[in-house]
Amino acid sequence: MSLTEKDRQYLWHPYTQHKTSQTPIAITKAEGALLWDENNKEYIDAIASWWVNPFGHSNKFIADAIYKQLTTLEHVLFGGFTHEPAVKVAERLMEILPKNQQKIFFSDNGSTAVEVAIKVALQYFFNKNEKRTTIIAFENAFHGDTFAAMAASGISFYTQAFQGMFIDVVRIPVPIKGQEQVSFDALENAIKKHNCAGFIFEPLVQGAAGMVMYEPEALEKLIRICAANKVLTIADEVMTGFGKTGKTFAMDYVLEEPDMICLSKALTGGTIPMAITTFTQDIFDAFYDDDINKALFHGHTFTANPTGCAAALASIDLLQTKEMQQNIARINTSHLNFQKKIGTHPKVITARTLGVIFAVEIKSDSEESYYGSMRTKLYNFFINKGVVLRPVGNIVYILPPYIMTDEQLHKVYTTIEEAIEMV
Ligand SMILES: *Cc1c(COP(=O)(O)O)cnc(C)c1O
DSSP states (O other): OOHHHHHHHHOOOTTOOTTTSOOOOOEEEEEBTEEEETTOOEEEETTHHHHTOTTOBTOHHHHHHHHHHHTTOOOOOSSSOOOHHHHHHHHHHHHHSOTTOOEEEEESSHHHHHHHHHHHHHHHHHHTTOOOOEEEEETTOOOOSSHHHHHHOOOHHHHGGGTTSSOOEEEEOOOOTTOHHHHHHHHHHHHHHSOEEEEEEOSSEETTTTSEEOOHHHHHHHHHHHHHTTOEEEEEOTTTTTTTTSSSSGGGGOSSOOSEEEEOGGGGTTSSOOEEEEEOHHHHHTTOSSOGGGSOOOOOTTTTOHHHHHHHHHHHHHHTSHHHHHHHHHHHHHHHHHHHHHHTOTTEEEEEEETTEEEEEEOOSSOOOTTOHHHHHHHHHHHHTTEEOOOBTTEEEEOOOTTOOHHHHHHHHHHHHHHHHHO
16 A cells, blocks of 8 residues: 555544545655655645745754754653753743743644643733733634634634634734724724733734735734733744744834744744743733742643754754855845736736745635635646645745745746746
């Protein structure tokens, strides 16, 4: 039996309707921006394997750091114990995070990072004997698939089976150009009408919504409204973190600081699942008490796994090299040129770029659903051409590993141009 046949017998894949979907492609090897399947067909990974892999696949520098850690201290429980890799990750993050971030809490993935942030927002007010139980989130947000993260997420078909079982969430429009005031007013209204504990948002780019972008000034205003009303702000940088927007964090474009930040995806360079939620001293202090009940009773078995920490440290090293910063700038320039070229195409509605993120919306006769027919046609076209891209409805986006060569990037662009002609 081939790998894919055995897969079909036993495995259940994420976001997959197994009755109608095609068999998955079995990847046997990866290096840099390239993947190879079991028939030795080559693919360019133009989405960094769901946005996790900025420094390329099978990266030797990160692998060496992981191996060294695995053969020194692979894991120890983090309840009652600590270790150097965790402390070092904290120290490194303190150097690069917004200055008000003072405490870090480890977990395992983007959803748990969000779960922790939402629980902390709710318990912060519980600990202060204040009744605040509503979370504010953007329309079409994506914050993960565990329960609180799912409640905050606004992509409805992901969550429709669970409506009515969620924590209280009010949704406000994203302040895209021309819609800023509507968004500000909706936030003011939500705060007036509900007992709001926190506001969670994807800063500047909503990834899963199709790389929807909005301006830093609009986010500054929203954060100021929250601060004036003591609503805690949560920047979900799970997708945007570690260079994707052209700066280390999307919040580096924003003059106001959030109360909490969620990190995962590129944190370990796409090697070991790990996540971090960071907090202000004020938040930590609301849990710091002689009363044990005020503690944060949240943890995961693999919290602060030393191997994951070693991978994170190596990744931050790589991100901060001159070479990697030049790569990010190079890809950004390249994207802007492609945007100029493709933006005026008669079949294109709009194209946009921030950092290494590029997205183009293609005209369509009918309302394109997330996994609709245009999406399937585009996806298959790209796969046939050996380019991994996962369009969202009629939106095609690129989020390449920073080490992608100009030649590879050029092939991705040409393939997208061909796809636009094809649909
Ligand atoms: C991917 C993502 C998550 C969820 O992360 P998982 O590791 O898939 O649980 C949360 N927030 C944002 C913004 C994301 O892009």
